[in-house]
Amino acid sequence: MTETMTTQPAAATQRQNDGTTIDITDLTCTFTSRRKRTTALTGVSLSVRAGEFVSIVGPSGCGKSTLLKIVAGLVPPSSGEVRLLGRTVTGPQREIGFAFQRAALLEWRGVRANILLQAEMRAMDKRKAAARADQLIELTGLTGFENALPHELSGGMQQRVALCRALLHEPPVLLMDEPFGALDALTREHMNVELHRIWRETGTTVVLVTHSIAEAVYLGQRVVVMTPRPGRIERVYDVDLPAVRDYGATMSSPTFEKLAREIRVLLGASGHHG
Amino acid sequence: MPEVISPAARPAAEPPEPAATTPDDADLPKSRLAQRAGRLLSAAWRPALLLVLLGLGWWAITAAEVFPAYLVPTPGDVANELVTEREMLARHTWVTTYETVVGFLLAAVIGMLAAVLIVYSPTLEKALYPLILFAQVIPKIAIAPILVVWFGFGPMPKVILAVLIAFFPVVVSGVAGLRSTDPELLDLSATMGASRWKTFRKIRFPNALPHLLAGLKVAVTLAVVGAVVGEFVGADEGLGYVLLLASGNLNSSLLFADLILMSALGVVLFILVEAAEALLIPWHASRRQGVPLTTS
Ligand SMILES: Nc1ncnc2c1ncn2[C@@H]1O[C@H](COP(=O)(O)OP(=O)(O)O)[C@@H](O)[C@H]1O
Ligand SMILES: [Mg+2]
Numbered sequence A: 001m002t003e004t005m006t007t008q009p010a011a012a013t014q015r016q017n018d019g020t021t022i023d024i025t026d027l028t029c030t031f032t033s034r035r036k037r038t039t040a041l042t043g044v045s046l047s048v049r050a051g052e053f054v055s056i057v058g059p060s061g062c063g064k065s066t067l068l069k070i071v072a073g074l075v076p077p078s079s080g081e082v083r084l085l086g087r088t089v090t091g092p093q094r095e096i097g098f099a100f101q102r103a104a105l106l107e108w109r110g111v112r113a114n115i116l117l118q119a120e121m122r123a124m125d126k127r128k129a130a131a132r133a134d135q136l137i138e139l140t141g142l143t144g145f146e147n148a149l150p151h152e153l154s155g156g157m158q159q160r161v162a163l164c165r166a167l168l169h170e171p172p173v174l175l176m177d178e179p180f181g182a183l184d185a186l187t188r189e190h191m192n193v194e195l196h197r198i199w200r201e202t203g204t205t206v207v208l209v210t211h212s213i214a215e216a217v218y219l220g221q222r223v224v225v226m227t228p229r230p231g232r233i234e235r236v237y238d239v240d241l242p243a244v245r246d247y248g249a250t251m252s253s254p255t256f257e258k259l260a261r262e263i264r265v266l267l268g269a270s271g272h273h274g
Numbered sequence B: 001m002p003e004v005i006s007p008a009a010r011p012a013a014e015p016p017e018p019a020a021t022t023p024d025d026a027d028l029p030k031s032r033l034a035q036r037a038g039r040l041l042s043a044a045w046r047p048a049l050l051l052v053l054l055g056l057g058w059w060a061i062t063a064a065e066v067f068p069a070y071l072v073p074t075p076g077d078v079a080n081e082l083v084t085e086r087e088m089l090a091r092h093t094w095v096t097t098y099e100t101v102v103g104f105l106l107a108a109v110i111g112m113l114a115a116v117l118i119v120y121s122p123t124l125e126k127a128l129y130p131l132i133l134f135a136q137v138i139p140k141i142a143i144a145p146i147l148v149v150w151f152g153f154g155p156m157p158k159v160i161l162a163v164l165i166a167f168f169p170v171v172v173s174g175v176a177g178l179r180s181t182d183p184e185l186l187d188l189s190a191t192m193g194a195s196r197w198k199t200f201r202k203i204r205f206p207n208a209l210p211h212l213l214a215g216l217k218v219a220v221t222l223a224v225v226g227a228v229v230g231e232f233v234g235a236d237e238g239l240g241y242v243l244l245l246a247s248g249n250l251n252s253s254l255l256f257a258d259l260i261l262m263s264a265l266g267v268v269l270f271i272l273v274e275a276a277e278a279l280l281i282p283w284h285a286s287r288r289q290g291v292p293l294t295t296s
Helices: A002-006 A010-016 A064-072 A111-122 A126-139 A155-167 A185-202 A213-219 A247-252 A254-269 B023-027 B030-063 B075-084 B086-120 B122-137 B140-151 B156-179 B183-191 B196-233 B239-248 B252-280
Strands: A020-032 A037-049 A053-057 A079-084 A096-099 A173-177 A205-209 A222-226 A233-238
Touching: A020 A064, A020 A205, A037 A064, A037 A205, A037 A233, A053 A213, A064 A079, A064 A096, A064 A173, A064 A205, A064 B183, A096 A155, A096 B183, A111 A126, A111 A155, A111 B196, A126 A155, A155 A173, A155 A185, A185 A205, A185 A213, A185 A247, A205 A213, A213 A247, A213 A254, A222 A254, A233 A254, A247 A254, B030 B075, B075 B086, B075 B252, B086 B122, B086 B156, B086 B196, B086 B239, B086 B252, B122 B156, B140 B156, B140 B196, B156 B196, B183 B196, B196 B239, B196 B252, B239 B252
Parallel strands: A053 A205, A053 A222, A096 A173, A173 A205
Antiparallel strands: A020 A037, A020 A079, A222 A233
């Protein structure tokens, strides 16, 4: 099982060579409704290397979700450009996996069927998809719940299903928007450890938006801190921790504590808490 | 004076009410069948008790001869009427059932199509919604005579009236259901490269079903009203027609028997839609019975 998991998706391996998976240049996004104009993002530039794990933190409403949606091609930017896997993003992107704060599962489908939605929508090979779903179910500890309906699952398990669904097609890029925001602290830690392992084993490029500084630092190779609206990138920290991170050891390491404190101060200084 | 009413010239071709079908019961394990029967019993005893009490009250009033018998018949008279005139009543019940069911099914299909058009096309929404609202607020009794002039005494005008009355709740609930789709699911679907049709079939439509079925339950009871109103205005068969004749002849036993059949028709059709609901959306919060598998 682990063997298949460690083999990187072909697309990712190819693009590994040219280095950059996501290239965001001078992005601005303004929403105009009848009543007002909201500038969600201004002058955002960021490059994400292939296989990199980037965390984004920032106060509520600073445009984190908007940024992910622009990268996914779900929201058009007002100006600026996003290149994903070397191509300019103009519409919804298929080569990504997306996970939201709410699991967004189909209420009427069991765990396995929910995961396989990805395969049905993409018209993937049925047998391959089924095998992959089984792998993911095992990897995320959902074995025994294959047919359980979402309302029969805990919040943590629902998020695991959403994660499996986002990973089913072995996307080279995984975009996650506060995926563990609704979980209790303990479940969240478990999910962090799991996501870390999945990232290492799959080599997927991950962009994770989070409210939790600890989560951002534990998981990220870099942490992007954004300013309140209109959202800009305030600072980008390199996380000077080993690639393979044990949760307990990381949490108590001085490097982790120093960085987390710095980020907390930076976010606090900008007046809001995310 | 039931002879006044055209006596049952031909025997009822069909049973008066569609037999309550529970297609899935056959392959249920025994325990679940028993469970189901138990649930049915526990659901049925209260209304049954109420019915018995009402019947007793009715019987007491007629026994005390508060009203003359030609105004309020005794339960016995009505029961007798239901038995002796069963062939005639069965035939007319069948006519009304047929009109109601056809009208309801048409309303369900047309209503859902209209809902889809409204949700998917803002232009059509602007064009259709005023029209649909207009069709809804127009008093149906007022258009019934026109329909009879246009389509004659057959089932057609009744079916059309049933459709007109039952259509609105289907559209409204269908639109609400289709609009209630989680926008994140639609975003997700877009990143999966799914076509509109696939998104509709696998996400939007199943998601709309709970709303839609709530609308259909309202619609089916309204369809009965539509058919009966149509029969009032111009018909030579159906429960509405029997009601008019019975009241013209001051035949209160027949009148009450007819009323009972009309209500029974509405109740049976409602229960059938509920059964469809149980089959189609067992997963929905409104129909859950199980306990969570996990707690944390
Ligand atoms: N579709 C939209 N229409 C109008 N305003 C929007 C829309 N989406 C987001 N916004 C606004 O843009 C700002 C940034 O939103 P968002 O990206 O969701 O922030 P975050 O995820 O960082 O909390 C907010 O002020 C929000 O109200
Ligand atoms: Mg957000």
